Amino acid sequence: xxxxxxxxxxxxVERDTGIPKDTLRVWERRYGFPKPGRNDHGERTYPVExxxxxxxxxxxxxxxxxxxxxxxxxxxxxxxxxxxxxxxxGVELSTEADxxxxxxxxxxxxxxxxxxxxxxMRHGLERFVVDILAPLTTAxxxxxxxxxxxxxxEHLFSEQVDRLLGHAIxxxxxxxxxxxxxxxxxxxxxxxxxxxMVEAIFTAHGVPCISIGPDVPVDQLVDACSGHRAAGIAxxxxxxGATPAAARAVLDVRxxxxxxxxxxxxxxxxxxxxxxxxxxxxxxxxxxxxxxxxDTDDQRRTA
Amino acid sequence: xxxxxxxxxxxxVERDTGIPKDTLRVWERRYGFPKPGRNDHGERTYPVExxxxxxxxxxxxxxxxxxxxxxxxxxxxxxxxxxxxxxxxGVELSTEADxxxxxxxxxxxxxxxxxxxxxxMRHGLERFVVDILAPLTTAxxxxxxxxxxxxxxEHLFSEQVDRLLGHAIxxxxxxxxxxxxxxxxxxxxxxxxxxxMVEAIFTAHGVPCISIGPDVPVDQLVDACSGHRAAGIAxxxxxxGATPAAARAVLDVRxxxxxxxxxxxxxxxxxxxxxxxxxxxxxxxxxxxxxxxxDTDDQRRTA
DNA sequence: TTTTCTATTTGTCTAGGACAAAAAATTAAA
DNA sequence: TTTAATTTTTTGTCCTAGACAAATAGAAAA
Numbered sequence: 001x002x003x004x005x006x007x008x009x010x011x012x013v014e015r016d017t018g019i020p021k022d023t024l025r026v027w028e029r030r031y032g033f034p035k036p037g038r039n040d041h042g043e044r045t046y047p048v049e050x051x052x053x054x055x056x057x058x059x060x061x062x063x064x065x066x067x068x069x070x071x072x073x074x075x076x077x078x079x080x081x082x083x084x085x086x087x088x089x090g091v092e093l094s095t096e097a098d099x100x101x102x103x104x105x106x107x108x109x110x111x112x113x114x115x116x117x118x119x120x121m122r123h124g125l126e127r128f129v130v131d132i133l134a135p136l137t138t139a140x141x142x143x144x145x146x147x148x149x150x151x152x153x154e155h156l157f158s159e160q161v162d163r164l165l166g167h168a169i170x171x172x173x174x175x176x177x178x179x180x181x182x183x184x185x186x187x188x189x190x191x192x193x194x195x196x197m198v199e200a201i202f203t204a205h206g207v208p209c210i211s212i213g214p215d216v217p218v219d220q221l222v223d224a225c226s227g228h229r230a231a232g233i234a235x236x237x238x239x240x241g242a243t244p245a246a247a248r249a250v251l252d253v254r255x256x257x258x259x260x261x262x263x264x265x266x267x268x269x270x271x272x273x274x275x276x277x278x279x280x281x282x283x284x285x286x287x288x289x290x291x292x293x294x295d296t297d298d299q300r301r302t303a
Numbered sequence: 304x305x306x307x308x309x310x311x312x313x314x315x316v317e318r319d320t321g322i323p324k325d326t327l328r329v330w331e332r333r334y335g336f337p338k339p340g341r342n343d344h345g346e347r348t349y350p351v352e353x354x355x356x357x358x359x360x361x362x363x364x365x366x367x368x369x370x371x372x373x374x375x376x377x378x379x380x381x382x383x384x385x386x387x388x389x390x391x392x393g394v395e396l397s398t399e400a401d402x403x404x405x406x407x408x409x410x411x412x413x414x415x416x417x418x419x420x421x422x423x424m425r426h427g428l429e430r431f432v433v434d435i436l437a438p439l440t441t442a443x444x445x446x447x448x449x450x451x452x453x454x455x456x457e458h459l460f461s462e463q464v465d466r467l468l469g470h471a472i473x474x475x476x477x478x479x480x481x482x483x484x485x486x487x488x489x490x491x492x493x494x495x496x497x498x499x500m501v502e503a504i505f506t507a508h509g510v511p512c513i514s515i516g517p518d519v520p521v522d523q524l525v526d527a528c529s530g531h532r533a534a535g536i537a538x539x540x541x542x543x544g545a546t547p548a549a550a551r552a553v554l555d556v557r558x559x560x561x562x563x564x565x566x567x568x569x570x571x572x573x574x575x576x577x578x579x580x581x582x583x584x585x586x587x588x589x590x591x592x593x594x595x596x597x598d599t600d601d602q603r604r605t606a
Numbered sequence: 607t608t609t610t611c612t613a614t615t616t617g618t619c620t621a622g623g624a625c626a627a628a629a630a631a632t633t634a635a636a
Numbered sequence: 637t638t639t640a641a642t643t644t645t646t647t648g649t650c651c652t653a654g655a656c657a658a659a660t661a662g663a664a665a666a
Contacts, residue, residue: 010619015490016520021619022649029622030647041657043619066629068646107530109483109513152527155487155515163469170470176413184458187318190493210412212458217319224455227410244628274628313650324650325618332653333616344626346650369660371615547659577659 007037007045017054018240024054033072049075052147056082059145062240064272079146097136101143104153113160125168126204129197130287133161137193138268158193165196172203179231181264182224183211186235186249190214194236194267197287202234205294218249222256232262242269250277266290310340310348320357321543327357336375352378355450359385362448365543367575382449400439404446407456416463428471429507432500433590436464440496441571461496468499475506482534484567485527486514489552492544493517497570500590501539508597510534521552525559535565545572553580569593 013034014021024044028034034054036044046054056078060070063082070078096119103111120128140157143149183199185191192214199209210228225233233253237246250273254263264282265273271285284290313324316337322330327347331337337357339347349357359381363373366385373381399422406414423431443460446452486502488494495517502512513531515523528536536556540549553576557566567585568576574588587593 012490015518020649023647025620026648041619042655066646067648107527109531150523150526152487152515152519152523152530155519155523156513156527159514159516163473166466166469167473170466180412184455187315210459211462212455213462215318216455216458220453220455220458223453224410224459227455228412323618326616328652329617344650345624369615370617 006048008048008051009039010036010044010046013046013051013054016051017058019054019058027067027071031067031071053078055145055147058240059142062242062269082142082146094132094135097132097139100136100157101139101149104140104149104157107153109156109160112157113164116160116164120164120168124204125172125200126291129165129200129204130291133197134287137161137197162192162196165200169196169200169203169209173206176208178206178208179229180208180210182221182228182230182233183209184216184221184224184233184235185214186237186241186246187215187217188243189236189238189241189246191236191238191241194238198234198236198266198290201287201290201294205291205298207231207294218252218256221253225257225261230261232264233257234264234266237265237267237269237273239268241267242272244274247273247275247277250281251275254279254281264290309351311351311354312342313339313347313349316349316354316357319354320361322357322361330370330374334370334374356381358448358450361543362445365545365572385445385449397435397438400435400442403439403460404442404452407443407452407460410456412459412463415460416467419463419467423467423471427507428475428503429594432468432503432507433594436500437590440464440500465495465499468503472499472503472506472512476509481509481511482532483511483513485524485531485533485536486512486539487519487524487527487536488517488539488541489544489549490518490520491546492539492541492549494539494541494544497539497541501537501569501593504590504593504597505537508594508601510597521555521559524556528560528564533564535567536560537567537569540568540570540572540576542571544570545575547577550576550578550580553584554578557582557584567593 008016010021010024013019013024019027024034028036028044034046034050036046036050039045053075056075057067057070060078060081061067065081070081096115100112100115103115119132122128123132140149140154144151144154181202183195183202185195195211195214199211202209210224210230212224216224221233224230235250235253246269250263250265254277257263259280262282263280264284265277266284266287266289270283273283277283282293284293311319313327316322316327317324327337331339337349337353339349339353342348356378359378360370360373363381363384364370368384373384399418403415403418406418422435425431426435443452443457447454447457484505486498486505488498498514498517502514505512513527513533515527519527524536527533538553538556549572553566553568557580560566562583565585566583567587568580569587569590569592573586576586580586585596587596
């Protein structure tokens with residue numbers, strides 16, 4: 001039926017999985033997996049099933065497992081492990097959130113949009129983000145990694161959420177007298193969604209935000225912070241962004257940032273940074289955490 | 304003053320310039336540029352000036368120059384060449400657009416936002432995108448490549464525009480009776496802005512859109528198109544996305560797509576695809592072009 | 607002019623080695 | 637027991653240098 005009968009070259013696998021070429025080759029050498037075929041020209045060709053398995057492996061490695069233990073194991077085992085990780089975090093979907101997953105699977109873009117919009121209206125921006133969107137996003141990610149959701153369905157979800165949040169943030173009243181927070185992600189980190197959610201929480205608390213988006217070099221962050229007279233910087237770090245390089249970058253930002261500017265670090269990966277951030281770096285490991293922190297901040301200010 | 308006195312390792316250069324590691328090494332071997340130093344461990348360390356030059360080279364290569372002719376040449380010459388390319392396209396900034404560039408350089412986020420919003424109100428979505436945003440985006444890209452605009456200033460611009468367009472698109476009345484267009488970019492192509500502008504034009508013409516965002520594999524596109532009962536697919540291809548792989552992907556999409564679905568291809572890179580797309584693929588090489596095409600479509604329908 | 611053929615250019619892949627930095631395991635001290 | 641310092645294992649990323657197909661430019665023929 002389809003012309004592309006199911007195998008990809010190494011660059012495509014890197015794009016699809018986020019695993020660098022060098023790592024793919026070295027895993028093959030060390031663990032015997034993946035085990036690509038070869039084309040006429042001796043180049044590796046990866047069957048799609050192996051690529052799917054690699055996606056699972058990637059998620060597990062990102063969430064703390066050692067490649068040692070997971071590369072080459074049966075997809076079923078991996079799926080089980082992945083689900084265990086999810087349960088650990090206590091992911092429990094509300095029925096509404098479940099309905100959205102269902103609508104995504106049905107490719108019903110209107111329903112996804114309207115359900116999300118309805119939930120936002122009912123719960124208000126902050127509760128919507130903290131209680132519904134955060135667990136839903138995790139669930140979508142997991143469903144994507146284990147193949148229960150097509151790539152384009154996951155993409156559609158991201159787009160819809162991004163747009164909805166952008167709109168909601170714009171609606172929120174702004175207190176222009178307050179110094180803004182500067183929002184961004186570190187170099188190599190491309191996930192926008194986490195950043196948008198952080199922006200939503202800040203905005204809901206009346207803190208104006210200037211988002212300069214994903215993938216910003218350290219020196220640029222510092223420069224932008226002073227240039228915009230921001231009160232501080234908030235960085236979002238996704239599960240796969242918790243690399244040693246990111247940890248170093250965070251420390252680097254703190255070192256270059258004037259003492260009177262605050263530095264917030266959040267996201268799925270923030271809690272797993274090694275070496276652990278220290279010294280005037282405020283780490284929050286969930287959006288709930290961030291919201292509470294802002295509450296106490298508010299109280300201190302009004303008191 | 305700054306701790307990072309000005310040299311990057313190869314992975315950072317890849318991220319900053321978009322030039323793959325392999326290509327950086329082979330350019331060094333062939334043309335003697337870039338000429339990185341080495342750290343204690345024998346690894347390449349690229350001085351920031353060379354990275355800046357590489358950014359210029361990248362833009363030139365993306366716009367059709369051969370590496371042969373531009374790699375290793377003086378930054379000043381490159382800048383001149385780049386400007387010549389710009390002039391060819393007839394980039395002439397309105398005074399308002401110029402004011403935005405100026406505001407960006409002053410890091411005045413509010414002014415950027417308000418000026419953009421004002422222009423949108425005054426000219427309407429379509430004229431705003433076609434006459435103002437398109438040339439402005441090109442100018443920002445050029446200014447960034449030649450170092451006249453900091454990276455974070457360019458990022459801020461993208462974020463603001465993205466948000467503004469998202470909002471404007473949401474405001475537009477939707478005709479739900481019409482089959483929607485499916486919008487996306489091909490794998491490896493991460494530029495959102497072009498896509499958003501296309502979406503804006505379609506929406507302004509009353510065509511509902513479902514955007515699944517950047518970086519979508521071919522089979523996913525086809526699947527999504529049928530799943531959402533879309534009238535067709537519109538792909539946006541940026542200057543640096545006009546690779547042979549992209550050209551093949553376009554043909555591939557056409558081959559897998561049912562005959563009754565349309566396929567539109569646009570963006571800076573669309574006109575430079577080799578092998579040139581053919582057979583029921585509608586290429587437009589500027590947003591003006593797209594807008595006109597939609598006009599005639601409208602007339603045919605009402606006639 | 608357009609088309610066909612040939613030469614050059616260019617990006618991306620390969621192998622297998624190397625090694626520092628991160629994480630885990632072990633030992634020593636409190 | 638817990639905490640801190642040490643050793644061992646694991647892991648990702650970089651290295652060299654070669655190869656070649658696909659893309660492009662230039663020359664020749666129709």
